[in-house]
Amino acid sequence: MRRRDFITGAGGTAAAVLAHGPANAAPRRIGTADIQRLEARFAEVIASDHRHGGRVSIETRAVQLADEALALQEHGTASQRIRAALYACAASFMSSAMWAAIDGRRFEAALKHHQKAASTAAMSGDSTIQFRIWSHAGSLYRHLGRPGDALAANDVARSLPIARRDPLFASLGHARHAAIHGLTGDTNAVHRLLGHAQEGLERADAAASRPVWITAFYDQAELDSLALAAHLAAGNWENAEAHAHRCLALRRGAMQRSHAITTVRLAHAQLGQSAYESAVATAMSVPAEVSAHPRVSGMLAAFGAKLSSLAAGTGPDLTWAEYAHNTWRTTA
Template identity: 45%
Template structure:
């Protein structure tokens, strides 16, 4: 009948609010803060939006709101009682291939940023003068890409998508005119996408591809003239060089990031640079410098203003990530008890939505415990990892070494045999 409502109250979301003693207004504020981190602009969600989700009037929040809710609560959309768009009932999370999250997040982020997607498509046939709307549309797509990468990791599909958009932005520059400021911003966006492609390749352990992206990213970052972009490029270059066994180059890249103007101006960037310097020194066996940079990184982070506006990509760096990087440095030095201490601190501070980071820290923790000959606890830590995360390239690399070590240390131990059997089944 007209006027009849057929909504069913969202008891799962209501239960989360009740269990955590969070009011609707507080949840609204937390969600808008997370949207700000994702898009660089404070969210515009109102209390009435949350109430409609609670009442069941809205069962499928858009990608940006859904992602923000997941980050605030630490629950998946399904666990919060939401239904994926286009579905009649709950279904498992889609893969990038059959449900590209970046596209849905693009639409939501563009809307939140006030960008009209009805404007002429980027790179159309007729030359035109590029403007800030073009830049904002691309930034929204970058936010969408980052959201998807945080969920799925550095898949080949996401690497290819970032590379394709880089090509599009470069072509856009060549085929149209723009002011000096807009051109610089477009180079910044192109460098960000190229850097994202490089990071996806690093995360997926596709290092030859990552080196190709690095060369291109350095050129684009130089053309942008943006200090934050150059900082990001050299930071990721340092990580890549460590993975391909070029520790001296890794140290030089980390020093280049630390010397950048943005690291001198903002203690948070300085802290991130010094955390990576600690790992580079540790990889070269310089324990004194490594420990000193860990301490300096902590002091710098303590000075950083948490409310300062920064590019959305640096939102990953917080106390949990500092302890994660300090843990890696300690493991290079085989300082197992200190590595374990940093691992536990990282897990205590880690945002619940960062499932991949949690898996990496747990894998490192298992290795650190094994380094102390605590076989039973190390295996227990490894067994706690979700099977899906065991297949992630970086996690699997750690677990491969871990499994070889326990085989050498305790070939006949029943727990070790159980772990090997399970691990072979999972990664086969």
């Protein structure tokens, strides 16, 4: 399913769990139609994440839908194939709850969601959703500054059958591994893994059928975004800036939060090269309404702190301080 096919209004009514009939009524048979309804709700969650990202409402909605999928397991009858699909649906919702918590900087909640997501995905036997969950775990530990755990979690994702079968999954695994190695300062590993990621992306069959969650976001722009994160963490400022510019040129228009994150990372890369005026101009180009997102606001605060430490009292520092004060006071 392609992104244009599912970016519709978020929300909607979840698949009804089961109507309570007479005490002696036979359990309802759960079938393909129930799975299709749950998958449609999952597409809505993905669409909402792309538009808003990180909101508690997205996290809560995803958890509710996971519970509804699991309730069908308890109260209905189904074939083994349908039961596996129900567990995969529940795991998909929990992976979105986990990502919403990561994106919103609610890391304790994300760790809790990961436990439920991983156990549910294991019961599904679906390596695609297991890949998403363990790849998200790698990102979670990276954001927590725990590269050892991040590498271990992402290795679980990279060892799954889907990563061996599909070059697109392999590419994403390599790119996220590169971003983690950026934290360790291993520039050689960063370059090697990004090369593997690029090769995988170029070999991937664009017409192949894949889950909505990966087709919704992973493309050349996202690969460049991860390359940007890797080089930025490693202090490779020029490489980071080059990937930032390419990412911004290729990024899909509706992904405003991702565009803002890339823009702030570009500002950080420029700051690392002592291009203070350019860095401030770049940071100031982030729309005020997007800067309220937890990830974006945190990155902008870090930008201001670093600018002040490097160029305290200079024109760019004073310009940023005035802009930040006026902007955040207005949007508070």
